[in-house]
Amino acid sequence: MFASFGVLIWLGWKSSQIVVEDEEGDEEGFLLAGRSLGPFVGASTIVATGFSGWGFMGSPGVAYQYGAIELLGNFMFAPAMVIAVLFFARYLAKRAESMGSCTIPEYAARLHGEGGLGRLVQGVAALITVVLLLVFLTSQIKAVGLLAASWLDLPWAYA
Numbered sequence: 001m002f003a004s005f006g007v008l009i010w011l012g013w014k015s016s017q018i019v020v021e022d023e024e025g026d027e028e029g030f031l032l033a034g035r036s037l038g039p040f041v042g043a044s045t046i047v048a049t050g051f052s053g054w055g056f057m058g059s060p061g062v063a064y065q066y067g068a069i070e071l072l073g074n075f076m077f078a079p080a081m082v083i084a085v086l087f088f089a090r091y092l093a094k095r096a097e098s099m100g101s102c103t104i105p106e107y108a109a110r111l112h113g114e115g116g117l118g119r120l121v122q123g124v125a126a127l128i129t130v131v132l133l134l135v136f137l138t139s140q141i142k143a144v145g146l147l148a149a150s151w152l153d154l155p156w157a158y159a
Contacts, residue, residue, distance in 0.1 A: 043085035047078050053143030104129060 055074060062070045092107075101107040109122030149156050 040082075040086070042089050043082040046085055047081045050077060050081060053140045057143040057146060 051074070059071065059074055096102070096107050099107065099110040101110050105122045105125035108125040109118040112118050112121045145158070146156060148154075149158055
């Protein structure tokens with residue numbers, strides 16, 4: 001375990017040396033990987049995120065309760081996400097880059113104009129993003145807790 005901590009700390013240190021700030025000196029180069037990721041990598045990360053807790057905990061439970069037909073949802077989910085990202089991500093990325101935005105709240109604010117309305121839209125979009133990510137992360141932590149509880153033979157109440 002300590003070796004894995006050491007490797008993770010080393011990887012973080014090494015990647016922090018590699019990541020270079022962009023010309024303006026802001027966080028865009030780090031947040032967007034210098035805009036160097038292609039659409040297939042972007043689609044893959046979105047599909048991997050969607051398959052996290054659901055793919056390993058939720059889907060088998062639903063299949064156990066309702067039958068194997070429920071597993072077809074997993075096979076339809078991945079291609080649908082990949083196709084959606086491959087067709088729409090390039091357009092949205094070009095539009096966001098031309099607008100000078102690097103986050104969804106920034107994109108929404110610039111889409112609705114600068115000034116008070118843009119700041120309000122950005123604030124609401126940021127709040128919605130935080131709430132949805134908290135729900136998502138809570139479910140992921142719960143899934144890992146349930147998995148660890150079954151592996152370690154602990155009561156599920158500890159998860």
